[in-house]
Amino acid sequence: MGEPLNVGIIGVGNISGQYFEAIPRLPGLRLAAVADLDAERARAVAAERGVRAASVDELLADGAVDAVLNLTVPAAHAEVALRALTAGKHVYGEKPLALSVAQARPVLEAAAERGLRVGCAPDTVLGTGIQTARQVLDTGGIGDPVGAHVHWSAPGHERWHPAPHFYYQPGAGPLFDMGPYYLTSLVTLLGPVVRVSGTATASTRERSVATGPLAGSTIDVDVATHVSALLEHANGVTSTVTVSFEVWATRTPLFEVYGTAGTIAVPDPNRFSEPVEVYTPDAPEWTQVPVAAGYADAGRGYGLADLARAVETGRPHRAGGDLALHVLDIMESVLLAADSQRVVALGTTVARPEPVPAGASPDTW
Structure with a gap:
């Protein structure tokens, strides 16, 4: 180095x-x-x-x-x-x-x-969680992928963030704030998206800051607070995605990928290293998969370290601008689809980033 x-x-x-x-x-x-x-x-x-x-x-x-x-x-x-x-x-x-x-x-x-x-960001997809899920998928652990399901929800960030007003302005909301974790993971796992449809709404609920020096101040809401989308990937797989600041409680699975021979329970992509579980007909119970890929014990900043090493070696970096642009295109297209009530074709595409092998570090690859 x-x-x-x-x-x-x-x-x-x-x-x-x-x-x-x-x-x-x-x-x-x-x-x-x-x-x-x-x-x-x-x-x-x-x-x-x-x-x-x-x-x-x-x-x-x-x-x-x-x-x-x-x-x-x-x-x-x-x-x-x-x-x-x-x-x-x-x-x-x-x-x-x-x-x-x-x-x-x-x-x-x-x-x-x-x-x-x-x-x-997000570089959470470079951790052992999403990378192990990718390794299971790429090695045929659940057969051929058919679909994926994502559901992230919360009542709203004002319950914990001391200055949450920007979360309710353009560029944030549940889609732009939390969506990148799940959409980047979906593209990492299943490849680029070619078309989307969706719905986007906001409730009339009044919101105010719960903690910190701004506690009690009201929040203006200028974004959709509950968004549902259907994504078609270039390989024919479909993903359903819901992100919301309107849900007080849910029993809906967070993130799953479905294949012809099983299901992957994908860990929270807002984390780096939670365990992956798999269910198959041959082993009809949820089984934790040993870590098989990804940067171990990673944290925010590993994407930048990966970029630094890529600059030195002349290789592509994994948390790249083209990937972020494609994810942005997905989010923007979902809102356009919701507003126009039609299916929207994306104007960008991207290759899946190079996987992170087990035992790698961003300083050595």
């Missing part, structure tokens, strides 16, 4: 703590500086982490920063990514890649023009 990739983080809000936890155990990454619109918060985090605090402009102009970890709110993802690429830096961002496909395309075009990399 060569020199680590020097990383500057823009946006040190709630999610940044998970990245700060993982980066020190990834030799391919070196944290160089942090920036935030709230300069006082940036200084406090920098002091805690033993790095330099900077303004956004200073960080982007810093020649010692090789890559920007973009942890801003969704509405700023595309703008910050473009500014970082223009400054000659690789970019890895939180999901979604942008608010729309139209916003995202210039980001990937700018990277291609400059020979730079764009990566995007």
Whole structure:
């Protein structure tokens, strides 16, 4: 392994703590500086982490920063990514890649023009959970895949998040916030999607912040809060997906893949390493599958480390911009299908990312 990739983080809000936890155990990454619109918060985090605090402009102009970890709110993802690429830096961002496909395309075009990399969360699909499920599927553990079912639901993030207002603005909601975990996993497992249909609604329920200094403040809802979709993959498999901020309780399975010779209970794709279970006619009970693939003990930041190693070796990185663009296209097309009451064909496609073999690390592959 060569020199680590020097990383500057823009946006040190709630999610940044998970990245700060993982980066020190990834030799391919070196944290160089942090920036935030709230300069006082940036200084406090920098002091805690033993790095330099900077303004956004200073960080982007810093020649010692090789890559920007973009942890801003969704509405700023595309703008910050473009500014970082223009400054000659690789970019890895939180999901979604942008608010729309139209916003995202210039980001990937700018990277291609400059020979730079764009990566995007979720990198949870690189952990042992989704990768083991993929290995079971790819080795015929349930025969030929036929369909998949996803159901993620909660009453709403305002019950736990101290500043949840952005979850109810464009670029968030259950589809754009939680959907990328499941849709990225579905594409990783079953390949790209070619057409979608869907419905999208929002209740009239009043929402307010439950915790923190904003407790009691009301939340304006400008997104669909209950979305159901039917996806057709290029290989003919169909997936049904429901994501919701409207469900108080459910007994519906979280994530399953159905095949001609069995079923995979896929673990939560918002986690890296939960167990995989399989049911087959030959073993008619749920059986836990030994870990067979994926980065062990992974955390948020492993996708960026995978990108850093890919830059060094000249190979494609797995949590790539093309994959994030395709997932964004799926989400945007589902909402268009719901609004127009028709089936919508996607305008993007993507190859399944290279699998992560058992025992791999993002610093060595």
